[in-house]
Amino acid sequence: MVNITIDDKKFEVPEGTTVLNAAREAGIDIPTLCNHPMLTPYGGCRLCLVEVDGFRTLQPSCTLPVINNMVIRTDTPKVRAARKFILNMIFSERNHFCPYCLVSGGDCELQNAAYAEGMTHWDLMPNWEPHLLDASHPYIIIEHNRCILCRRCVRACSELVGNFTLGFEERGAQCTLVADLGVPLGESSCIGCGTCVQVCPTGAMIERWSAYHGLEKDVKRTKTICVGCSVGCGIETISRNNRLVGIDGDWDASVNNGVICDIGRFHPVNDERIRLTMPMMIKNGSRVEVSREEALRSAAEYTKSNKKEQTIAVISTRLPIEALDVFKQLFSAIGILATTLEEGLKTKPIATLADSGRYPTEATLDELSHSDCVMVIGEDITKDHQVTSFFIKRRVPSGLKIISVSSEPVGLKNFSRLHLKINAGSEVEFIQSLINTCKSEKIDEQSKTGIKPDDFQQVVDWLKTSKNPLIMYGQEYFKNKFLDAVEKLTELAEASHAKLISTKGGANSLAASQLGLDQPISLDGVKNVFFVVGDERLSEPVLKKFEKVSNLIVLASYHSPLTDVAQIVLPIQTWLEDEGTYLNVDGRLQKSIRSFEATNQIKSCTDELLSMAEYVGVEIDKNWKTRLTQRRSPVEIDENKMKEIQ
Amino acid sequence: MTTKKITIEPVTRIEGHAKITIRFNEDGSVEHAYLHINEFRGFEKFCEGRLISEMPTITPRICGICPVSHHLGSAKAGDAVLGVVPPRPATLLRELMHMGQVVQSHGMHFFELAGPDLLLGFDADPATRNVVGLIQSNPELALRAVALRKWGQEIIRIVGGRRIHPNFAIPGGVNKALSTVEREEILKGIDDCIATTLTGIQLYLQWAEAHQEDVNKFAVFPSGYLGLVTPENGLELYDGNIRLKDASGKQLECFSAKDYLDYISEHIENWSYLKFPYYKKMGYPAGVYRVGPLGRLNASDKIDTPLAQEEFLRFKALNKGKPVENTLHYHYARLIETLFAIERVRILLDDPDILSTDIYNNRFNFQGEGVGIIEAPRGTLFHHYWAKENGQIIKLNLIVATGNNNWAMCNAVDSVAKTYIHGPEITEGQLNRIEAAVRAHDPCLSCSTHAIGQMPIVIDIRDTNNQLIKQVRRYA
């Protein structure tokens, strides 16, 4: 511990604390611009300058570690004059048009800093040299006239996301933000995650779809989780007048600590689909609006009266556990096959092994932050489960060895210490060869994989000598050999002392698997499908597959080609209007919180399924927790969280 | 006798910068009077490269009296460029804000800008011939006038968050819905505002009757007339087709905004920064037309709200059904429109969709080019944008409201000068009348040159060798 004096008051702070943080702990606010709690200090803006006894010049408090007996003054005339001068310099450097800027009037940290210093004008005027407006990217616009060169975006892009796209070029007045080696952002390696926009203190970084929809004082923020994939990142939805206007990562969420991907941040705001507003049925050949009761009653009759073997029930994994559980109970009670759109492909083999006790408990995602070696196989995690790739890529500067294995190029390739291009379809053989290498057994030179023994040896050496080696895998490239793959990976994990992480799939894939909603879908001889689409965006192959079904009953939020041909259509709430529990890839149980109320008296999926059950005459038990853990899971399901959740 | 030139600088109680020069013949009669609009800002150049989403907040800075016109016109142009149709509730809310603006702008103009001439007299002492003089001579009326403008401004603030330069309309719709409480607040003021407007109408009609001679000789001339209309040719201020009538009242054209370049051209004179729009097919100056209240009421065949329609019939009767040509009747037309706007507010607030939260449509179908039109208080406003698919403006054209009236104002100035000035001695009252000719059009010269200005009146009397003979200055 170190003793210091700030503004004539004495404090004791841990060694290594910066003067800025020490002051903040003590309740003394030193203004900053380039500083950000989630990023390493930069000391670029100089707004945090303070007087320190014994130092000849003013010191940046954000980068200065405390020294025993340091005497600091944060509010002297010299400090105040420096702040005003610095702000003046910043305003004169580029072209700041407060009148029409989208963050002006409360949301601009630069403007607020000027207000705090009582600045009514700048003495130094800009030379009005125009800077670039880069609108080449579909989501992120860079207005260089407003950039204050604080470098937050550069640091976010490297330290938090690990994409290293943004940087600075040139010096002095020519110093400027660039993407890659100076290309338009839309043509760069930018992956569109938008973390740069979230940290930007001014209106330099603009979110195209959220611009001018409202300032912080106009909007409502709700902490919830993203249901785009199994990671379940913590997010804050930003809404106004019952509409989503933006999404930010939640810095306080322990899963992701604030980073989210473009699918989580931008896709929901940019959703162009048309909402379903009224229940509908086909009567006498034409589609008519009906009451909710009529739709439910008809759906119930339909489900009861039709031949069981000709009927299946399908649900989306974007829906909460509460809905999945009612769904399973309802259709099991009637004897109808119930499954998810994923058909258990990504989870069933793992679940089977885990249940029989032959699968090691998986590592959790935060273990990626103290692992020295990660091998990724079976999926391009920079496309699906992007945020997991952030955790990996950002550790490249600290020496993490990344091994990526795939038959086609994957996003991790350029970040990998070793990228192994294997022959398509030889994934399982690859793992076997690794196992053999671990056991010092001979590998076939003419291996089906096309990989040389030296490379296998390298991989094994790294896995065996690294701290906390991890093998991350998904199902996609393994195709129909996933069960073999999982068995082999289990063997490999044991042989190399590595832990496994499987990406699983959608938001509630793991929960669906635990509840037994994991059968494959065969439409042979199937005439009737009870399809809970929810707000999922159905792919072309899926649409084509189900369009031919003669009798469709669809519960969905949006219009689609399926709802156009369905017998009965019932609108349900979207994920923003609904609430429920999600089981993420790590085994965390998280609650998705409603961002705003549904209009038109549209009900949640869970409520509609419960009403259906009433009409059908099935009694539903609401205690899904017991069913969630009735089989052993590949990850440890957080017992404490289970107790918390009602 | 030497040829003389007289300069009036600035024209006051108008929005913007204007300068009048009057040239005299040998015999002392007025040869020609010119209205020089003396400022140029260049919005049509410096908005290049900006984002479509920024335009509704940049363009209102063209004018602080009618920023809402530009704000909404710009959003409509953005709608057209992006190929998006805002949901009905958004259109209702935009129109509601627009009606608030019409009321505040027209109300302010009649009572506070033009009013002093009518209520205190053209020849009244310039030191008190203004809104302050009105407050002192008729405080009750002045306060009602303030309340009328305030109600209009409050509508803008309630609907959009701020009175001047609100951030509300965006391409695709608007960003804020109306709450029940807010709706009630606006409803409360309607009756008083109708009463004040009717008082204004009464005042004007009384004045007009007492000054028949002036009304009939003060800048009375033929022209075309242009304004937005409903499908049944009723008065429209927010949306619709553009209708052009000739001097006799016959319809020449009725076209959609996007086709305006086929019908409207702009002429440029060397002595004014403000251009002169005219009807292409008739050439310049035969094809000139008037806009704003007089132009719009002449271009329409009816008004769809009862109180305004009643006054409209009286207005139409002024020239037995033919277009009303008297410049001073702009003031009457202006008040009739104010009535219409207030009645529209009630209709809009009673619409079941006015409280809806379905206010934004993000389904774009990029067109690349689009025109947004709206009737600003002073006339038809055109925002024409060409944009790249990344959202940046490539180029733009703005034909702004008052600009359409440029020829008419110049002609009015010339006409009044010739009517009222006959000799080398010029009274302050005569000069004020010439200014009043400009004032009647309620010009928004900031808008029209996409810039403004104003200067004091100095009259230089020079001989043919441009030697200064005499200087008459006008200020207390």
Add this chain to the structure above:
Amino acid sequence: MSKPKVASDWMAGCSGCHMSFLDIDERIVKLVELVDLRSTPITDLKQPDEAGVDVGILEGGINNTANEEVAKLMRSRCKILVAFGDCAVFGGVPALRNFFTIEDSLKRVYKDIESNDAEAIIPSDPELCKPTRVRAVHEVVPVDIFMPGCPPDADIIFYVLSELAQGRMPELKNDKLMWN
């Protein structure tokens, strides 16, 4: 003591600041008891009194030769000069023209625009002023009080004028300081 004399004028602005002044609504009655409004764009006196006024208020930046004259005249005839609104304080939205040359701006508007007819010319009559680079008021004449805002809120305007009317210098900070 007689009421302080106040004069105002507008230059390369949009008149929004003066409209925000009128947004003091009924308080204008109180204000005219405190101050003597002399020449303003909405009153008929054309220039600030030759004998001088106490407070001069300028809205708008300076973007042509005529504005330069207006600014210099007001400065020479007032004791306290107020730069009123963002345009006067730093140039405001019209300063976007500084990204382009004046020649290009004139050419676009008076020659190239799609609605111009065939005889389009760039106006150059000697009666007209010449456009210049857009500048803040304080780049041309010394300013005593800066009132930023686009426009500044009516409450702020009323506060500033009442303070000046009572012989005090206004302090613009916290809720009285805005640039938007």
